[in-house]
Amino acid sequence: MDWFKLSLQLNKFPITRAMNVLDDIQKISEAHYAEYQEKKKREIVEYHLKHNLFYKDFSEISQFKDWESIPVMSKADLQQPLKSRLSNTFSKKNVYVGKTSGSSGHPFIFAKDKFAHALSWAGFQDKYTWYDIDLNKSLQARFYGIPLDFYGNIQERLKDLISLRRRFNIFDLSEEKMEAFLERFKKSDFDYLNGYTSAIVLFARYVEEKGIKLKEFCPSLKICIVTSERLFEKDKRIIEHAFGVPVINEYGASEVGLIAFENKQHQWIVNSEDLYLEILDKNDRVLPFGEMGRIVITSLYNKAHPMIRYDIGDTGMLSKKSTVKCPILEKLIGRTNDxxxxxxxxxxxxxxxxxxxxxxxxxxxxxxxxxxxxxxxxxxxxxxxxxxxxxxxxxxxxxxxxxxxxxxxxxxxxxxxxxxxxxxxxxxxxxxxxx
Known part of the structure; x- marks a missing residue:
């Protein structure tokens, strides 16, 4: 049973079509990739100018002329009722609605049309296969929080069950709780860990203090994926030593999906398939590869809600080895938490x-x-x-x-x-x- 695929289909997210589209995008050659991106950039701007009054008012343009004239959006620009930001071709009933974590201090509610959301998940599934992780079959040890109200808790646990995720509640990371975590690894065939960096680092330190390796207790373990918070090199060494598996950096945001994923050559490969990433200076000018600036992202397929030249609040740099089809995120000054x-x-x-x-x-x-x-x-x-x-x-x-x-x-x-x-x-x- 393809549990991951089934869970998306039950919620009417067209994952099969999304996977086929992703496959078609990946077949586009480097020589023709810039043409693909320019076409999608123009299409998404023109769509929102036609169907989204909020974006038309925000952009103060009537038609697409050139990319540089498209204004940069900030999170503050999106802090108004969602209803006023939706395209007139969608409603709250036929989109995916989510909330950002507010880790940058600017929380807001956003929407994605169901195909765009499915395409995001197709991207995650594709990148995880680099490490022999199949979201339909691989069991995840999930180091995230969970709603503690009755209905929210039940809903999240049902999603975990269908999606082959086993939740480790990070609201209490006392030694007693981490001992219980360790016992669960002894009894389960987890394929990978996924979760907040700070929580996984604390668990790794606990395991290391015990003088053991997690993989010895859970031989099926393949990798550890950290997300949402910056991973420092010293913490990466602690995790790899304590767990006995490689640590992979995932960079994403709920409102746009997967932004970059670390490959086996330790390069952060930017998602150029359904996103367009730019590095801008303080005057909104595009910086060349090798220079630090603001990370600005365009969601090329989200027709429900404009995420066009969206300043995500992080600072980073693209490697000089980057190409149009394969940008490499060399540095990221991202969200860190005490x-x-x-x-x-x-x-x-x-x-x-x-x-x-x-x-x-x-x-x-x-x-x-x-x-x-x-x-x-x-x-x-x-x-x-x-x-x-x-x-x-x-x-x-x-x-x-x-x-x-x-x-x-x-x-x-x-x-x-x-x-x-x-x-x-x-x-x-x-x-x-x-x-």
Whole structure:
């Protein structure tokens, strides 16, 4: 049974057609690849100019002339009700709707048409085969969070079951929990790990301190895929030593899908099939290969919602060895997260706050930016920029979510600000620990 394929088909995502289209794209030669990209870029812009009033108003152009005149979109531009951003050929009932994690401090709700979403998954499936991982058959040890409310929890576990994923809850990474993790590897034939970098690094350190190798307990293990947070070289060495398998870097974003994936030659191969990636300077000019700049992405197939010259909030550089068909991401200054340590010994990775931010993401554009700062062992500050103060009801929801996902008896201080402090690169870091 092809479980991965079945799960997408049950949700009416045309994965078979997407895989066929992906195969056709990959057959395009290097000599003709620029022509393919230029055609798709023009098509997606013209489609949204015709069918999307939001994009027409945003772009302030009436027709496609040249790519350089297309404006760059920021996350702040998309912080308004989703209904107003959808193309008139779609509705919320026939698209995939998701929420960004807010790891860059700019959360928002987005949509993808079902073919574009299927094509994203076809890309993941294709890249995983580089390491003999078949999403229809390979069992995944999934180091992610999970909704703790009844219906959200059940829904996620059902998706895990159908998609051959076994969830390791990262909201509590105490030694007791990691010992339980280790026991699960002893009893299951996992093919690979996949999850947040910080959580996997903590587990690897625990395994290393035990003086064992994870692959000895789970011989079926092939690779470890880390995502969502930057992987430092020293942490990569720790994981590979502790687990006894290669560590693969995956770079993606929920709103656009797979951006780059590490091959066996340790190169980050950019997804040039359904995405178009540019490196821009501060004046929105395209930089040549070998120069650092802002990563800007265009989703070439998403007709439901414009993701055109979209500034994802990261900084990177394309290798001088890049080609049009095979760009290589040589450097990425991406999203890194600290770890929260509580007085009871509980350890929580920074991205666990993703599940807290869900409670303050409202589809009305009120919350523009936010950061969470741990100032003391039992105190956290939530700094935010919004058009109006958080209501008492909103604060109660946030406090309840923190109690559920992080811990009890914590002091939470809300601070509304006009602007938030940024790093020298201009990025916001969603979570920072000062202890």
């Amino acid at each position: 770890i929260a340590r509580l007085s009871n010994g509980k350890v929580v990775p920074g991205l666990a706050f993703y599940y807290v931010t869900k409670t303050i993401i409202e589809d009305n554009g009120n919350i523009k930016e936010f950061v969470i700062i741990q100032t003391k062992i039992d105190e956290f500050h939530i700094e935010y920029v919004s058009s109006k103060q958080l209501s008492n009801e909103q604060r109660k929801k946030i406090l309840a979510a923190i109690e559920t996902y992080v811990g009890k008896d914590l002091k939470i201080v809300f601070e509304r600000k006009d602007v938030l402090k940024r790093s020298p690169s201009g990025k916001l870091k969603q979570f920072t620990s000062l202890i």
